Amino acid sequence: MMTEQLAVTSIEGLDDILRGGLPRNRTYLVKGKPGTGKTTLALQFLGAGAAAGETVLYITLSETRDELLGVAESHGISLDGVQVFELEHTAAASGQYTMYHPSEVELGRAMETLLAEVRRVKPARVVFDSLSEIRLLAQQPLRYRRQILDLKHYFVGSECTVLLLDDHSAETDNHLESLAHGVIVLERESPVYGGTRRRLEVAKLRGVGFRGGFHDFKLERGGLRVFPRLIASEHQPGHARATLETGTPELDRLLGGGLDHGTATLVLGPAGAGKSVLANQCAVSAADAGGKAVIYTLDESVATLFARAESLAFGVREHVDAGRIHVEQFDPADMSPGEFGHKIRWAVESFGATVIVIDSLTGYLNSMPEERYLLNQLHEVLAYLGQHGVVTLLVSTQHGLIGQAMTSAVDVSYLADGVVLLRYFESEGRVSNAISVVKRRSGPHERTLHEFTIRRGGFKVGPALDRFQGILTGVPNAMP
Numbered sequence: 001m002m003t004e005q006l007a008v009t010s011i012e013g014l015d016d017i018l019r020g021g022l023p024r025n026r027t028y029l030v031k032g033k034p035g036t037g038k039t040t041l042a043l044q045f046l047g048a049g050a051a052a053g054e055t056v057l058y059i060t061l062s063e064t065r066d067e068l069l070g071v072a073e074s075h076g077i078s079l080d081g082v083q084v085f086e087l088e089h090t091a092a093a094s095g096q097y098t099m100y101h102p103s104e105v106e107l108g109r110a111m112e113t114l115l116a117e118v119r120r121v122k123p124a125r126v127v128f129d130s131l132s133e134i135r136l137l138a139q140q141p142l143r144y145r146r147q148i149l150d151l152k153h154y155f156v157g158s159e160c161t162v163l164l165l166d167d168h169s170a171e172t173d174n175h176l177e178s179l180a181h182g183v184i185v186l187e188r189e190s191p192v193y194g195g196t197r198r199r200l201e202v203a204k205l206r207g208v209g210f211r212g213g214f215h216d217f218k219l220e221r222g223g224l225r226v227f228p229r230l231i232a233s234e235h236q237p238g239h240a241r242a243t244l245e246t247g248t249p250e251l252d253r254l255l256g257g258g259l260d261h262g263t264a265t266l267v268l269g270p271a272g273a274g275k276s277v278l279a280n281q282c283a284v285s286a287a288d289a290g291g292k293a294v295i296y297t298l299d300e301s302v303a304t305l306f307a308r309a310e311s312l313a314f315g316v317r318e319h320v321d322a323g324r325i326h327v328e329q330f331d332p333a334d335m336s337p338g339e340f341g342h343k344i345r346w347a348v349e350s351f352g353a354t355v356i357v358i359d360s361l362t363g364y365l366n367s368m369p370e371e372r373y374l375l376n377q378l379h380e381v382l383a384y385l386g387q388h389g390v391v392t393l394l395v396s397t398q399h400g401l402i403g404q405a406m407t408s409a410v411d412v413s414y415l416a417d418g419v420v421l422l423r424y425f426e427s428e429g430r431v432s433n434a435i436s437v438v439k440r441r442s443g444p445h446e447r448t449l450h451e452f453t454i455r456r457g458g459f460k461v462g463p464a465l466d467r468f469q470g471i472l473t474g475v476p477n478a479m480p
Helices: 038-051 065-074 087-093 107-121 131-138 141-155 174-179 249-254 275-288 302-311 316-321 337-349 361-366 371-387
Strands: 027-031 056-060 082-086 125-129 161-166 182-189 197-205 214-220 223-227 264-269 293-297 325-329 355-359 391-399 418-427 430-440 450-455 458-464
Touching (some): 027 038, 027 141, 027 174, 038 056, 038 082, 038 125, 038 161, 038 182, 056 065, 065 082, 087 107, 107 131, 131 141, 131 161, 141 161, 214 337, 249 430, 249 458, 264 275, 264 371, 275 293, 275 302, 275 325, 275 355, 275 391, 275 418, 275 458, 293 302, 293 337, 302 325, 337 371, 355 361, 361 371, 361 391, 371 391
Parallel strands (some): 027 161, 027 182, 056 125, 125 161, 264 418, 293 325, 355 391
Antiparallel strands (some): 197 214, 214 223, 450 458
16 A cells, blocks of 8 residues: 555554554444553654644543543643544533533534534544543444444545544444444553553554554554564565674584574573573674674573673673674563564664574563463564575573482473573582583584583583583582
8 A cells, every 4th residue: 555545644553563553444443441642643643644734633522631641741742733632621611511512512512512622623644532432422222323324425425534443342342343444452460470461452453464463562752662563474584694702613513513594592500500691602703703692581680690691701891892793782571572573673673683682482481471472573583584595502400419310491492493501510529510512403413422511701511421421410410
């Protein structure tokens, strides 16, 4: 559809979901319970029209003009060029009513007042906020539906794009949805722990191949910020076959040459075994070679990451200052999976990352407690990164320290192209560390176990532990 035939919302992410915007000169329904962001969406929609030089009108039935201005100011949204019509104020000024109340005003006269203002302004965009007030005026469902049908017919043939806001709490209103050219549903939920989560769904948009499903969004200063659901099949640029060296030649030999671009490697092991050190060393190695890397830390602070890197002489801070490595810490309890997917896209498409570290999957799991949805989301993320030739390192902590009964919160080993296993084991009265590569889809790899140490400069891998058996149990026996 041509751009001039679309009414852009200028809401980050929403226009992408709508494939450019809303088809002009149609009537749309925006529904959701109070507090989901309907008014804010409408204000941004009208603001985009006013910025483009269009005449726009906001008809408020449920809030006063001052209340509406307060909402706009709290979100930093400018109402310059937006005409606001307050029915309550108009009724009081007429001298016929001392105070407007939906149940005291005859529906037909109220609607005529509204449409008279529309005829006077001749807007290209208009918002009715909200239909719940018209529903109260109508009192009867049949009369309400007939009035909404008349309202739709009034705008047929006019050069006006209409948004109808509805906070009706009923789960379904099929008649109203069938009248609208498109339907956008906003939802809000409060998890047991963490911030409020919001998501939207374009339930209907005639003649447009919009992105279906739920899309997370945030309400912040500036308005709605929507994070379109990541769909890996939409991104297939391809990439040249290449291998990333880890910075430790012995580890590269274990991996069959290094980490192949376009693959995801799971670094698995108990707490404190060196998983983060290994992953961050790979990020530094990419930056040393002229590439870019992004490290997402969900379990530790950026200050802790820098302090560890400095103690090992990694040079992470120098690469961050030079713009070759981006480090970001966030609380998974306050970030939706959709927002995290948006950050992944930014890392690849804007920052140009060739290596991405997610540390750790335990924190990522906390952003989406239900495992089946986590795996679906993670599959899309890894497929997207693979198609862009990114080396992905997933850090996962196992429960327990030593023994065969060690488990992970969620098993993602089948999604990864490679698995690097770190273990503690007892030897000669001391605790040592062992490393092994147990999976590599893209080629052969060494299957021997090696002792490793973490020294200044990074990972140091020793010779194969061929004098022991049972190392993975934590208490090996010497070979006869």
